[in-house]
Amino acid sequence: MPEERFCRRCGRRIEWRRKWAADWDRIAYCSEKCRRRKIGARDREIERALVSRALRAAAGATFCPSEVARAVGGEDWRAWMESVREAARRLVAKGELEVLQRGAVVDASTARGPIRLRRVNAPVPPSR
Numbered sequence: 001m002p003e004e005r006f007c008r009r010c011g012r013r014i015e016w017r018r019k020w021a022a023d024w025d026r027i028a029y030c031s032e033k034c035r036r037r038k039i040g041a042r043d044r045e046i047e048r049a050l051v052s053r054a055l056r057a058a059a060g061a062t063f064c065p066s067e068v069a070r071a072v073g074g075e076d077w078r079a080w081m082e083s084v085r086e087a088a089r090r091l092v093a094k095g096e097l098e099v100l101q102r103g104a105v106v107d108a109s110t111a112r113g114p115i116r117l118r119r120v121n122a123p124v125p126p127s128r
């Protein structure tokens with residue numbers, strides 16, 4: 001099996017295609033659309049905001065990506081949600097965050113609908 005690759009823009013897993021066999025190691029984007037939308041300073045800012053929000057969360061606690069969209073986009077936060085979800089998937093691909101739905105970790109590449117985020121390897125509080 002070829003090594004898994006994740007889109008540099010949207011963070012989704014890139015499906016292997018036979019026509020890419022020869023240069024799989026150089027495939028960086030899942031689509032032409034993603035290839036045209038380069039990562040900018042704002043995207044990096046969103047990534048940093050996600051990481052710092054994740055680090056502030058209590059051990060094992062999740063948070064909603066809209067919190068970060070509000071922090072970055074203010075009144076316009078809804079317009080930033082897709083960028084925040086993309087940044088979250090990029091961080092999932094790097095092993096820094098995980099995506100949850102109904103309390104369970106899900107595949108960030110295919111998750112639809114509302115998600116919550118959590119730092120990977122967040123220490124779990126002891127149960128009593």
Ligand SMILES: [Zn+2]
Binds near residue numbers: 008009029031
């Ligand atoms: Zn993509």
